[in-house]
Amino acid sequence: MTDIRMIEAAAARLQGHARRTPLLSSPFLDEIAGRRVFVKAECLQHTGSFKFRGAWSAVSALDSATRARGVIAFSSGNHAQGVAWAARLHAVPSVIVMPADAPALKIANTRALGAEVILYDRATEDRDALGARIAAERGLTLIKPFDEPQVIAGQGTVGLEIAEQAAEAGISHADVLVCCGGGGLTSGIALALESRAPGLRARPAEPQGFDDVARSLSAGTIQRNAALTGSICDAIITPQPGNLTFPILHRLCGPGLAVSDDEALAAVALAFLRLKIVLEPGGAVALAAALFRPDQIAGEAVIAVASGGNVDPEMFVAALKTLG
Amino acid sequence: MTDIRMIEAAAARLQGHARRTPLLSSPFLDEIAGRRVFVKAECLQHTGSFKFRGAWSAVSALDSATRARGVIAFSSGNHAQGVAWAARLHAVPSVIVMPADAPALKIANTRALGAEVILYDRATEDRDALGARIAAERGLTLIKPFDEPQVIAGQGTVGLEIAEQAAEAGISHADVLVCCGGGGLTSGIALALESRAPGLRARPAEPQGFDDVARSLSAGTIQRNAALTGSICDAIITPQPGNLTFPILHRLCGPGLAVSDDEALAAVALAFLRLKIVLEPGGAVALAAALFRPDQIAGEAVIAVASGGNVDPEMFVAALKTLG
Numbered sequence: 001m002t003d004i005r006m007i008e009a010a011a012a013r014l015q016g017h018a019r020r021t022p023l024l025s026s027p028f029l030d031e032i033a034g035r036r037v038f039v040k041a042e043c044l045q046h047t048g049s050f051k052f053r054g055a056w057s058a059v060s061a062l063d064s065a066t067r068a069r070g071v072i073a074f075s076s077g078n079h080a081q082g083v084a085w086a087a088r089l090h091a092v093p094s095v096i097v098m099p100a101d102a103p104a105l106k107i108a109n110t111r112a113l114g115a116e117v118i119l120y121d122r123a124t125e126d127r128d129a130l131g132a133r134i135a136a137e138r139g140l141t142l143i144k145p146f147d148e149p150q151v152i153a154g155q156g157t158v159g160l161e162i163a164e165q166a167a168e169a170g171i172s173h174a175d176v177l178v179c180c181g182g183g184g185l186t187s188g189i190a191l192a193l194e195s196r197a198p199g200l201r202a203r204p205a206e207p208q209g210f211d212d213v214a215r216s217l218s219a220g221t222i223q224r225n226a227a228l229t230g231s232i233c234d235a236i237i238t239p240q241p242g243n244l245t246f247p248i249l250h251r252l253c254g255p256g257l258a259v260s261d262d263e264a265l266a267a268v269a270l271a272f273l274r275l276k277i278v279l280e281p282g283g284a285v286a287l288a289a290a291l292f293r294p295d296q297i298a299g300e301a302v303i304a305v306a307s308g309g310n311v312d313p314e315m316f317v318a319a320l321k322t323l324g
Numbered sequence: 325m326t327d328i329r330m331i332e333a334a335a336a337r338l339q340g341h342a343r344r345t346p347l348l349s350s351p352f353l354d355e356i357a358g359r360r361v362f363v364k365a366e367c368l369q370h371t372g373s374f375k376f377r378g379a380w381s382a383v384s385a386l387d388s389a390t391r392a393r394g395v396i397a398f399s400s401g402n403h404a405q406g407v408a409w410a411a412r413l414h415a416v417p418s419v420i421v422m423p424a425d426a427p428a429l430k431i432a433n434t435r436a437l438g439a440e441v442i443l444y445d446r447a448t449e450d451r452d453a454l455g456a457r458i459a460a461e462r463g464l465t466l467i468k469p470f471d472e473p474q475v476i477a478g479q480g481t482v483g484l485e486i487a488e489q490a491a492e493a494g495i496s497h498a499d500v501l502v503c504c505g506g507g508g509l510t511s512g513i514a515l516a517l518e519s520r521a522p523g524l525r526a527r528p529a530e531p532q533g534f535d536d537v538a539r540s541l542s543a544g545t546i547q548r549n550a551a552l553t554g555s556i557c558d559a560i561i562t563p564q565p566g567n568l569t570f571p572i573l574h575r576l577c578g579p580g581l582a583v584s585d586d587e588a589l590a591a592v593a594l595a596f597l598r599l600k601i602v603l604e605p606g607g608a609v610a611l612a613a614a615l616f617r618p619d620q621i622a623g624e625a626v627i628a629v630a631s632g633g634n635v636d637p638e639m640f641v642a643a644l645k646t647l648g
Binding site for chain 2: 016019020021022024028031041043044048085112113168269272273275276277278279309313316317320323
């Protein structure tokens, strides 16, 4: 199980490979939120999202003979790009299994980052059986997107940096809002803050209608989403919190927050205008909560993790239209 | 005259106030350029451009009695915002003199950053006389945009960071392309690199048709632009290099490069897609040169300074259309 020592070990392995992303702020955002807002710009991480950290952590933790055979992941999104690039930088093969109807740009990007992309037909093929067969044939190691201790440890390095950067900014007590899908990033950050900055408290931020983590925290048991499609925040839609992540979230996190798609788009636009960073809607959910849920947040400052920036130009243009 | 000791002193005054902006990269940009490309993301600086550094340097260098009376600047652009915010953070007044037909958003932003904005009619009023009268009445100190030793020293802190970050990335020999208007940023960086990273060479990048600095370097004497309007790279259009900056540029810089407006827009779009940062066209000129003038650059790596990100949504949408 992931603990602070695993996170510290992951940080040592990531040193010189992952970026230490900046903690940004703007007086214009402070005014909207009614308190100081700090944004951990993880969209500036390699491959455009925090997923590179967990992927690097997992790949680098393998023994060298296992790693040399290669890795495999199921993803058409940020996890795919993180695993592909981490494998490429380790000079080992990667196989990414994607649905054949994934956007052409995502397939092309993942291939360009060095992966072999294997497409399957969602209607007729069993993804897990296909992946298991390929993995067995080639001796590949599966890198899960969140419910995997070394992945959680890698994402937790975001929390180590937040603890340091908040201290530099003079912030010792604040909520740390985290865009939350399966909970790998949120649980990793929560573990890091528990040890390094106990006055900072991680809280999951999710799209309205897909707030399985918030409801699971309220109920004390894992709850599922009723639907898995219908939000533009696709990067952070998962069926339910993970079996490894949920106990950590339950022990350490404050209550979840949920925002609408329109609020996520407005946060994308404000991050463009005031911070000069590019966010995808799912990566802007925590910032949206910081800006538009002031009554659900306590304290003079709030920290929002901007988890990813892999957004299509068309969606970005739609966001900019909210600026009026 | 600015020298490395003034830049180091400016860096000490900026410590904890200016951001150490990241040096970003992407394998996709490397492939376009045919060499490794590193981007110094100064768009992530406070107020969205490097101008905050020079403004902070100049304001913080004043003796306290002089500073307390306040500062004045002539600008409707990035320098205005940098001076306004640096003065506000020093808790001293600032007056920004702008033409009455400046965009309403820029006027509002500069006011929101704490400045008193005084508008003048370009057709009927003499800006310099107006500013001189206000400065004399109130005892304000004029902060020039580039031809001022403490401003050059502040911009030079970008060069100190580039020297450190290039060394961390293993780069000891490379061209450093800098978006260049009056030459404050380029000359400051050139001075810093001369002392700290002599294998790195600053080179100005300008819009085609407004390449006064490139032509001045070729001629060995200051040359003027034939026109001052007609480029979307308005942030870096100036009549000619400064009397203080030109001797530094002439002594230290490599030949200038020039790019078209379309190439600047394409660089804005690629920075969005591959680096997740927001650039204005004038702030993307150096990146455009790195990507689209490979034959004019030597070496296995190139560093481009992305100097600012204060772009209107409409212009950004136009840039995204170049992605096809």
